[in-house]
Amino acid sequence: MKSVNLFGAGIVLAVSLAALMPAMAQEWPDRPITLIAPAGAGGGTDATARLLALGLEQQLGQPVNVVNQGQGGGVVGFTSITTAEPDGYTLGVIYNFAHYSPMGQGDFDAADMTPIGQFNFDPAGFHVRTESEWANITEALDAIKADPGAYDIACGGGCGGSWPLAFASLLDAYDVDLSQVRMISGQGAAAALQEMVAGGFDVVPSSVPEAGSLIESGLVRGLAVFGSERLEAFPDIPTLEEETGMVLELGAWRGLVGPAGLPEEVTAKLAAALEAVYNDPEFQSAMTDRGFGLRWRDAADFGTFMAEEETSVRELVRVLGL
Amino acid sequence: MEIIGQAFLQLLTPQVMLIMLGASAYGLAMGAIPGLSASMAVALVIPIAFFLDPVPALAGVVTLAAMAIFAGDLPGALLRIPGTPASAAYVDDSYLMVRKGQGGLALGLCVICSAIGGVVGALVLMGAAPAIARIALQFSSYEKFWLACLGLTAAVAVSGGKWYKGGISLMLGLAIAQVGLDPVSGQLRLTFGNGNLVGGLAFIPVLIGMFAIPEVLRYALAPREIAPPPIQALGNLLSGVGSTLRRLKGDVVQGSVVGVVIGAIPGAGADIAAYISYAISKRFSKVGDQYGKGVPDALVAATTSNNAAVGGAMIPATVFGIPGDSLTAIIIGVFFLKGLNPGPTIFIENALLINTVFMAFLIANILMVPLGLLATSAFQRMIRVPRYMLMPAVLAFCIIGAFAVENTHFAVVTMLILGLVAFVMEKYQYPLAPAILGLVLGPMLEETFLNSLIRARGDVFAFVERPLSMGLAALTLVICVTPVVMFIWGKARGARTA
Numbered sequence: 061m062k063s064v065n066l067f068g069a070g071i072v073l074a075v076s077l078a079a080l081m082p083a084m085a086q087e088w089p090d091r092p093i094t095l096i097a098p099a100g101a102g103g104g105t106d107a108t109a110r111l112l113a114l115g116l117e118q119q120l121g122q123p124v125n126v127v128n129q130g131q132g133g134g135v136v137g138f139t140s141i142t143t144a145e146p147d148g149y150t151l152g153v154i155y156n157f158a159h160y161s162p163m164g165q166g167d168f169d170a171a172d173m174t175p176i177g178q179f180n181f182d183p184a185g186f187h188v189r190t191e192s193e194w195a196n197i198t199e200a201l202d203a204i205k206a207d208p209g210a211y212d213i214a215c216g217g218g219c220g221g222s223w224p225l226a227f228a229s230l231l232d233a234y235d236v237d238l239s240q241v242r243m244i245s246g247q248g249a250a251a252a253l254q255e256m257v258a259g260g261f262d263v264v265p266s267s268v269p270e271a272g273s274l275i276e277s278g279l280v281r282g283l284a285v286f287g288s289e290r291l292e293a294f295p296d297i298p299t300l301e302e303e304t305g306m307v308l309e310l311g312a313w314r315g316l317v318g319p320a321g322l323p324e325e326v327t328a329k330l331a332a333a334l335e336a337v338y339n340d341p342e343f344q345s346a347m348t349d350r351g352f353g354l355r356w357r358d359a360a361d362f363g364t365f366m367a368e369e370e371t372s373v374r375e376l377v378r379v380l381g382l
Numbered sequence: 383m384e385i386i387g388q389a390f391l392q393l394l395t396p397q398v399m400l401i402m403l404g405a406s407a408y409g410l411a412m413g414a415i416p417g418l419s420a421s422m423a424v425a426l427v428i429p430i431a432f433f434l435d436p437v438p439a440l441a442g443v444v445t446l447a448a449m450a451i452f453a454g455d456l457p458g459a460l461l462r463i464p465g466t467p468a469s470a471a472y473v474d475d476s477y478l479m480v481r482k483g484q485g486g487l488a489l490g491l492c493v494i495c496s497a498i499g500g501v502v503g504a505l506v507l508m509g510a511a512p513a514i515a516r517i518a519l520q521f522s523s524y525e526k527f528w529l530a531c532l533g534l535t536a537a538v539a540v541s542g543g544k545w546y547k548g549g550i551s552l553m554l555g556l557a558i559a560q561v562g563l564d565p566v567s568g569q570l571r572l573t574f575g576n577g578n579l580v581g582g583l584a585f586i587p588v589l590i591g592m593f594a595i596p597e598v599l600r601y602a603l604a605p606r607e608i609a610p611p612p613i614q615a616l617g618n619l620l621s622g623v624g625s626t627l628r629r630l631k632g633d634v635v636q637g638s639v640v641g642v643v644i645g646a647i648p649g650a651g652a653d654i655a656a657y658i659s660y661a662i663s664k665r666f667s668k669v670g671d672q673y674g675k676g677v678p679d680a681l682v683a684a685t686t687s688n689n690a691a692v693g694g695a696m697i698p699a700t701v702f703g704i705p706g707d708s709l710t711a712i713i714i715g716v717f718f719l720k721g722l723n724p725g726p727t728i729f730i731e732n733a734l735l736i737n738t739v740f741m742a743f744l745i746a747n748i749l750m751v752p753l754g755l756l757a758t759s760a761f762q763r764m765i766r767v768p769r770y771m772l773m774p775a776v777l778a779f780c781i782i783g784a785f786a787v788e789n790t791h792f793a794v795v796t797m798l799i800l801g802l803v804a805f806v807m808e809k810y811q812y813p814l815a816p817a818i819l820g821l822v823l824g825p826m827l828e829e830t831f832l833n834s835l836i837r838a839r840g841d842v843f844a845f846v847e848r849p850l851s852m853g854l855a856a857l858t859l860v861i862c863v864t865p866v867v868m869f870i871w872g873k874a875r876g877a878r879t880a
Contacts, residue, residue: 100708101425107715114429127789128425131581132563136790139577163568165580212837218568244836245566247649247829250704254648258522260837273703273725279519346432350718382568
């Protein structure tokens with residue numbers, strides 16, 4: 061009996077020592093990781109976060125739990141990510157965020173995050189009603205340039221979101237007077253597309269798959285996709301470059317980040333795990349089946365990209381008067 | 383017809399049947415736990431659905447959704463915590479019936495009416511989805527504005543007591559709905575510089591807090607054991623249901639029609655459908671003045687309606703890829719994942735698979751009767767638990783539920799504070815249901831009104847220019863003006879005869 065007691069005491073001692081040891085001394089990760097999605101359950105960011113969590117779990121050998129914090133259009137989730145302890149146990153799947161701070165909605169920027177990698181990019185599409193008088197994007201852009209205040213343009217969700225800002229960047233590049241353009245917010249791209257079919261809007265910028273069913277039913281036309289090449293699922297929609305000669309890549313992106321100041325060894329391990337997940341054919345087919353585009357940027361490129369986007373978005377928000 | 387038979391055969395494999403049963407059990411449990419919504423239940427199984435074949439995955443998901451929506455009625459009736467916003471319209475009626483010892487009838491009606499509503503929704507979905515979807519698509523922000531106004535008139539029905547107290551309660555709900563980012567300009571309102579309020583007051587914590595916390599507080603202030611109402615045997619759950627439904631068959635039809643139609647309009651949904659059905663039912667009922675005090679008549683239309691709306695919401699989602707609410711959005715996500723891309727050609731290109739999914743939804747709604755009754759007989763044991771044990775447990779559930787749904791500590795604070803507000807309101811006989819109605823309709827009313835005005839460049843006549851919006855406007859006006867005219871006419875007649 062005595063030996064059993066000693067053995068028990070040994071275990072108790074070992075466990076309490078382990079608990080006392082600082083987390084850093086052990087190999088990260090030794091407990092479950094929280095992955096914050098600054099979006100409600102069921103949306104695109106949630107779906108990609110869950111796919112990513114599944115892959116990271118296999119790579120890191122620890123459960124990765126997706127936590128949805130979509131309140132305030134994502135502001136609450138972003139705040140949680142940027143203010144979390146930088147120990148590698150709280151990470152976030154993020155998307156175009158640069159408008160929150162200049163619009164006074166949130167208090168965080170690229171410097172508050174440690175970039176790990178970008179895994180998704182969806183180009184914006186330019187959608188109009190089938191009966192629209194515009195046959196192609198050049199006609200549409202010329203018409204808007206001639207009388208910027210005459211058309212109702214849907215923002216989808218809030219007017220600082222990925223799609224309206226992609227659209228505004230295009231107009232800006234086309235020298236349209238942005239201060240006159242009428243952009244109207246709403247409850248997301250699907251609702252805006254429905255409203256457009258009902259006669260409400262003239263243009264809805266959104267991802268092309270979101271409008272896919274309406275394009276297929278002949279109620280909506282896609283005039284252009286704002287990417288470098290045509291989408292495999294929508295080969296009839298030309299790119300912006302083909303139609304106008306402008307080389308622009310505009311749309312929504314998603315990437316993995318941690319709070320600023322993540323230890324280097326954690327970042328390195330995470331970056332390797334993320335790259336392995338990204339290159340896994342199963343992850344790739346799951347993303348494409350769901351209509352999400354694939355795009356890889358490693359930690360350094362992703363960081364540069366976020367900083368550049370921050371600068372351009374701040375300028376756009378100012379000009380648009382958002 | 384042949385394809386319906388083939389679709390049915392697709393479901394008759396042991397794997398699919400087992401998954402549907404498992405999804406039912408999981409859906410019933412998730413729906414019955416306050417704070418765990420149907421949307422969350424479906425989102426959590428997406429990684430599992432990923433590894434399944436299309437038929438079992440999709441059949442499981444639609445089964446899960448149907449069961450979870452129904453199960454939201456259970457905590458409402460037993461603990462006065464509506465499991466979903468859609469159950470809030472009639473929570474007082476079902477809760478008071480349980481307290482009066484009519485629990486069997488109340489829960490039996492919830493099960494049977496939910497199943498009827500669900501079956502009607504599924505049949506309409508299978509038979510007429512493309513046609514209805516085209517109509518639903520024509521609702522612009524003008525029509526939706528009038529629809530929200532029409533919903534507001536339901537406040538009168540759910541008020542009871544003094545009309546001005548109902549009005550104040552409604553205004554409180556609308557005010558709470560304004561907290562946070564303005565839906566049109568993105569400006570911050572009523573946040574007082576507090577970052578937690580940017581996202582507004584979360585709906586589910588407010589709902590749980592306002593209904594459940596006053597019950598807990600009242601008990602805490604005057605602890606008094608009441609004789610627990612009797613438990614009904616499984617067979618007895620149905621006694622009285624048949625005769626009640628025969629008596630109220632008009633309400634069943636009304637609930638089904640209103641549910642499918644309102645559900646099919648993107649942006650409306652099960653909660654608004656339930657309120658409108660409740661209001662119509664009360665208007666035409668002989669015992670209208672008893673609504674809100676625990677009469678079976680109050681339950682039938684509304685509980686039928688919120689389940690019919692689930693099928694209704696699937697209509698524009700499958701035909702045009704436009705989900706009516708968050709639950710449908712998640713279900714459509716699983717459709718995409720399984721290569722069943724929504725679109726008008728879905729009924730031609732993927733006819734077998736889509737009909738199989740609809741068939742599974744239909745069967746799920748029929749399965750709801752036996753499984754729902756089993757779940758009911760299990761859950762109703764909760765009311766036998768002595769109140770000194772039950773009430774702390776309810777409080778714990780509220781806290782866990784509020785946190786689970788929002789993942790923030792602030793949600794718990796919201797829940798507790800609104801609970802206190804509701805306690806004071808009820809102490810002075812202010813009804814809660816209009817406040818919840820204001821909370822449901824506030825964002826829709828504000829957004830459709832402002833966006834319509836911006837689009838019309840400030841021209842208010844644009845609100846009645848389209849035929850559909852003019853019709854809805856006229857209906858709203860008639861409902862608002864008729865009682866006033868009747869009142870004046872009655873006064874005038876009274877004066878003449880005197």
